[in-house]
Amino acid sequence: DAGVIQSPRHEVTEMGQEVTLRCKPISGHDYLFWYRQTMMRGLELLIYFNNNVPIDDSGMPEDRFSAKMPNASFSTLKIQPSEPRDSAVYFCASSKAVSVGQFFGPGTRLTVL
Amino acid sequence: SQQGEEDPQALSIQEGENATMNCSYKTSINNLQWYRQNSGRGLVHLILIRSNEREKHSGRLRVTLDTSKKSSSLLITASRAADTASYFCATDGDKIIFGKGTRLHILP
Numbered sequence: 001d002a003g004v005i006q007s008p009r010h011e012v013t014e015m016g017q018e019v020t021l022r023c024k025p026i027s028g029h030d031y032l033f034w035y036r037q038t039m040m041r042g043l044e045l046l047i048y049f050n051n052n053v054p055i056d057d058s059g060m061p062e063d064r065f066s067a068k069m070p071n072a073s074f075s076t077l078k079i080q081p082s083e084p085r086d087s088a089v090y091f092c093a094s095s096k097a098v099s100v101g102q103f104f105g106p107g108t109r110l111t112v113l
Numbered sequence: 114s115q116q117g118e119e120d121p122q123a124l125s126i127q128e129g130e131n132a133t134m135n136c137s138y139k140t141s142i143n144n145l146q147w148y149r150q151n152s153g154r155g156l157v158h159l160i161l162i163r164s165n166e167r168e169k170h171s172g173r174l175r176v177t178l179d180t181s182k183k184s185s186s187l188l189i190t191a192s193r194a195a196d197t198a199s200y201f202c203a204t205d206g207d208k209i210i211f212g213k214g215t216r217l218h219i220l221p
Contacts, residue, residue, distance in 0.1 A: 042213035099144050101158030
């Protein structure tokens with residue numbers, strides 16, 4: 001298996017633009033997680049899905065952020081409109097259960113100018 | 114505030130020495146996990162210890178859990194240059210929460 005795949009790996013955009021981050025989890029994993037990592041706040045869980053259904057989105061910072069999982073092999077995290085404070089590395093991870101080790105993707109480094 | 118808090122924030126040791134990192138948390142947990150992150154990469158799962166376990170081993174890794182003190186430690190024995198990375202603890206109680214990590218640097 002190729003592992004968790006994220007795209008793009010790097011994204012530079014201007015404030016106010018829409019940003020879409022993509023994730024393909026490992027086949028057979030029922031859980032998918034989106035995290036944001038910054039120096040100041042560390043690694044924060046934004047939202048996670050079980051069988052394509054959002055279970056906990058309490059970490060989503062505000063309404064500008066939205067996440068979808070239309071099928072078991074694809075998820076998106078969208079920021080609209082983007083702001084400079086959204087600059088961070090965004091990770092997607094997947095696992096077979098919520099209380100087992102997660103497999104992380106390589107991350108998307110987002111820079112909002 | 115963060116559930117998991119690692120200490121020290123940074124640690125430099127000579128190759129071959131043992132490295133110990135600690136994690137403290139605030140509320141009840143189901144499991145505690147340790148992850149490693151190499152610079153510019155995603156996190157890699159190292160080991161999981163359940164709340165009813167006190168110690169677990171995996172290769173050169175030894176993890177302890179003291180639920181009465183709400184703390185865990187990760188010991189890496191006979192450190193190698195390749196162990197240079199950041200190490201995070203993650204707890205899952207009501208929520209999954211990662212600490213801010215310990216940056217470990219192995220000196221040649």
